[in-house]
Amino acid sequence: MKQLNYLLRMLWWNRGDTLVKMLSVGLGMAVSAFLFVRVAYDQSFDTCFKDYDNIMQLWMEYELDGKKLGRQEHCVGKLGGGVADAIPDMVEAGSATRNIGSLFRDHRELSRPVLTAERDIFDILGIEMLQGDLKEFDNPESIYISDRLADEAFGNENPVGQKLLLQNSYEVTVRGVYKGWGDESTISDGAIFSFKALCRINGFEPNWMGGDSWATYIRVKPGTDLGELNRRIHEVVKQNVPDTVNFSIEAWAEPLRDTYRGYDNIKQIDIVLSILAGAILIISALNYVLLSVASLSRRAKAIGVHKCSGAGSGEIFGQFLWETGIIFIGGIAVMAAIYFLVRYWAGNMLMSGGETLWGSMMSAVSLSRLWVVAAVVVLVFVIAAIIPARMFSSIPVSQVFRRVTEHRNRWKNTLLFIEFAGIALVGGLLVVVGRQYSVLTDAPLGYNPERVVVISNYASEETREKFVDYYRALPFVEDLTWAHGYPSMGYSGDFIYDGSRKPLFSSKYDYFADNYLGFMEMTLLDGRMPEAGSETEIAVNQEFCRQMGWDEKNAMGKIVYTSNGPCTVTGLLRDFRTASYYLPQQPFMARITRYPAFIYLKLKEPFDQNRQRLDAAIAETFPGESIFVRSLPATITDAYAAIALFEKFAAIAGCVLSFIAIIGMMGYLRDEIRRRSREIAIRKVNGAGVADIIALMGVNIMKMAVPSVILGTVAAWLFSRPWLEQFTVTLDNIPGWFMLSAMGILAVILLLTVLLTYRAAVANPVTSLKAD
Known part of the structure; x- marks a missing residue:
């Protein structure tokens, strides 16, 4: 108790x-823990x-x-059941699955999408039924909903027994509720809506060729060897889709x-976030060590008094563990x-999609991941506790009243070196991530x-024209068009x-209104x-011509064979971005329709005022x-929402690391000035000016x-x-951006050194010598 009382008074x-x-320590642990939780x-x-x-997803190529053509998680409809x-x-x-739209009640769209799947999906995922049963699952008028x-x-x-509308037009009855x-x-x-019922409604059957739009899942028996399973899947695919000279399909299972x-984007972001979190964790711990080591010259005599009074190395070690515990x-x-x-x-602070930054951050936090914070x-x-405690407890009592302890500068230099390297790492990543996000958007x-x-x-169909006429007549609407999709959402494909x-090859396609090109300012x-x-008849883009091996000048009148039969090329479109910049330029073909699946308005x-x-x-x-009204520019930035969030995390990490490094620099320079106070005073007596003293400390810092x-x-x-x-x-000139980041960090370090050493540089040397 006396020891604890002494520690509290000393602190x-x-x-x-x-x-x-x-x-x-608190800042470092908070940000590091959050990043690791993410x-x-x-x-x-x-x-x-x-x-x-035991749940596997099937992939195809x-x-x-x-x-x-690259691996894809959307498979042919027959693969899972086959x-x-x-x-x-x-x-x-x-079971094959796909999201097929939304449910409505009283013309209000419910927030969670509808999954079409086979009945086996309940066994595959281990879904627990809370109400009802699956007897009516394949009835086209039945639907099963989650408790949420x-x-x-x-x-x-x-x-x-309640009624809902699928896509606000097709009535279904709730037959069961699952967890x-x-x-x-x-x-x-x-x-969940029956896959078989969907096939009957739309008049199609799942097959082994084409229609690769289904995310497919299987449940394997416990102990199944994945390599052997994939060998058997390969045999099944080849039996149903034999290889030809120029065409083949591969399929396999992964957990x-x-x-x-x-x-790829999640994997790379997690790698970088782990690096940031690890850097903050290590640097915050080592910064505590740096501050403790920097105080060694001041505390050595107190340690000597304790040892002369009978305290052993174990008691000194325990004292510093208690001190660190209180600070923690x-x-x-x-x-x-x-x-x-x-x-x-x-x-x-709003992010893309209307979610706040706080919501994005807290979506990862749960009680099941508190072990990460504790770790x-x-x-x-x-x-932070072991290194300084071991160092202080190992000081020989014969040396504590001398200046030998001041020769442990290699510890301080090493720790500050690591902090500077961490700042450069995070600073470089932050600059590149921020610039890349700007390039993409x-x-x-x-x-x-x-x-x-x-x-x-x-x-x-009866009310579509009324909707179009209504929107067109609004006084703040400049123009109107429609299409089956929009570019930033991606398009369906056809062989x-x-x-x-x-x-x-596979080409993307869409159906436009006849004024769509002018409205969107396409060429x-x-x-x-x-x-x-x-x-x-179709219009194709330049990439389509490249895939066909055509000269763009001679593309008009060419015959193209699609899944719907032969088509004649009537127009050539300039390439435009058909998804995000995660994907290369895709071939594209367009047809004209009178059906407005999505209505476009130019306000x-x-x-902002007219949107309201x-x-x-x-x-x-x-x-x-x-x-639902979506801003088209917002849907484009939504594609890079993960990068925007990543940029925010990197910025937070950079600010915290900068704060920790500044604290470390302050402790280092304060100890260096105290240790070299006699040298600085003698230099000033011999004619050294303020700039000379600042240069002396600046060169020392910049060498590290x-x-x-x-x-x-x-x-x-x-x-x-x-x-x-x-x-x-x-972004262009990537090395240049890294160099700019490095030079900026060095400039900040030099500026802080000047500011932190100025007071010592202007101090009266006589006072310094008397105090020393």
Whole structure:
């Protein structure tokens, strides 16, 4: 108890240093823990299912003329059931799935999408039924909803037997309620509609060729060897789709839990976030060590007094562990304070999609991941406590009253070197991520999305024209058009064949209104657009011609064979971005339609004010209707929402690391000035000026800063390369940006050195010599 009382009094006496240590440690632990929690969140996707290790997702890859088209998770409709039927000794069940739209109640769209799947999906995912049964599952008028969707749609009412509208037009009856599995999955848990019923309604049958639009899952028996399973799947595929000279299909299974964390953008972001979190963890711990080592010369005599009074090395070691523990309790309090401060700061900061930064950050936080926070606190404590405690307790009592302890500068230099390298690493990554995000959002699209909003049209054929006429008559609407999709959402694909039905490649396609090109400011390079309603005429883009091996000048009148039969090329479109810059330029073909699946409006200036007027007009004219208005520029930035969030995380990490490094520099320079006070005073007596003294300390700091910043910048370049490779367009002069980041960091270090040493440089040398 006496020892604890002594420690508390000592910490209060040095309360300035104590508070700085608490802030440094608390900030470091808070941000490091959060980043590690975010990584753990990504790594835990699809682990919410029963026996999730036995759930596999099937993947496919086409090969045309010896060219592999890349792996895809959307498979042919027959694959899941076919594999389950052919390999019953290894596969318990299989199902194709796809999101097919939304449910409506009283013209209000419910928030969670509808999944179409086979009945086996309940066995595959281990879904627990809460109400009803599956007897009516394949009835085209039946639907099954999750408990979360039931609460949203019906509140306290019994949902079984209630009516809902699929896509606001097709009436279905709720036959059962199942337990949802939450948002941490690549599979939506909103509602399930029968795959067989969908096939009957739309008049198609799943097959082994074409229609590759289905995410497919199987449940394997426990202990199944994945290599043997994939060999058997390969045999099944070849039996049903034999290889030809120029065409083949490969399919294989991978654990479902590897799907999300295996996406290139998620994988690269998690790698960089782990590096940032690890750097902050280590640097915050080592910064505490640096501050402790910097105080060694001041505390050595006190340690000597303790040892002369009978204290052993173990007691000194324990004393410093207790000291670190008390400071860490304060650091945990700082973590809690940061939680509330960030909640206030980020609670109103909107990200893409309308979600706040706080919502994006907290989506990863749950009680199941508190072990990550605990692990970070323990690890930082172990590093921060053991090193200085071991160092202080090992000081020989015969030397504590001498200046020998001051020769431990290699510890301080090494620790500050690591901090500078960490700042350079994070600074380089932050600059490149920020610039790359700007490049992606500012890159040319081949169309003009400004002032354009897109409206989902769920109207019946009888009322479509009324909707179009209504929107066109609004005084703040400048122009109107429609299409079946919009560029930033991506388009459906269709195989292109030669005259002998040999597959050549897959092309994206869409149906436009006849004024669509002018509205979107797209360019028709040659020819004309197809006739409205014609399925035998198409306009193609430049990439389509390149894939066909055509000269663009001679493309008009060429015959193209699609899944719907032969088509004549009537027009040539300039290439435009058909998805995001994660993907290369895609071939594209367009037809003209009178069916407005999505209505486009170009609003007059001022856009924001007229957007509000549009929302108000829709709410007043169509009360109770779920009419969703999307800003087309917002849908483009939404494609890079993960990068925007990543940029915010990197910026937070950079600010915290900068704060920690500044604290470390202050402690280092304060100790260096104290240690060299006699030298500085003698130099001033001998004629050295303020600039000379600042240069003396500046050279000392820069000898460490330059190589460490170079090392950190090179590391940032190495870590950023795989992340940048996922984009088809990247920023120019990447080495130049890294050099700019390094020079900026060195300039800041030099400026801080000048500011922190100025007071010592102007001090009276006589006073310094007397004090020494």
